[in-house]
Amino acid sequence: MKPTESELEILQVLWAKGPSTVRQVNEQLSQGREVGYTTTLKLMQIMHEKGLLSRTEEGRYHIYQALIGEEETQQHLLDRFVDTAFRGSAMKLVMQALGTSKATPQELAELQRLIHNLNPENN
Known part of the structure; x- marks a missing residue:
């Protein structure tokens, strides 16, 4: 399932912070831009219904956790x-990325290492 851009922002907070309340997620999102609490709440409720998040009750709080992995989602996207x-x-894709930005010598060396490791003859 492909998360929307807003859902991906919420997932990124949960991947970084771990299980969190709506308020905690909203506070993190609001550091970059103003995001209403009710907007975050509604999105997280929808994400729970879609199976992207789990929700458990701890006292009067709901704790949400990502049900999809970061690497799996990145690979799918x-x-x-x-x-x-x-x-x-x-x-x-790689040629476009390398052509529009300056790769550092360290990044180029890492790319060479990755290419070397992908070649079955080298393993």
Whole structure:
């Protein structure tokens, strides 16, 4: 399931902070821009209904936790992005990314290491 942009922001807070109340998530989101508490509450309720979040009661508070993993979600979103924006070509994505920004020598060395490790002849 592909989370919306707003849902992804909430998931990022929960991935970073762990199980949290709506207020805790809202406070984190509001550091970047003004987000209403009721908006965050409604989104998290919808995400719970969609199966993106679990919800447990602790006293009078509801504690929410992400039910989908960060890496799994990133991979799914990246796969869709590569398919739609680059017609399935990971090479086009990498060439575009490297062509529009300056990669540091350390980043280029890391890319070379990753490419080396992907080659079955090297393993």
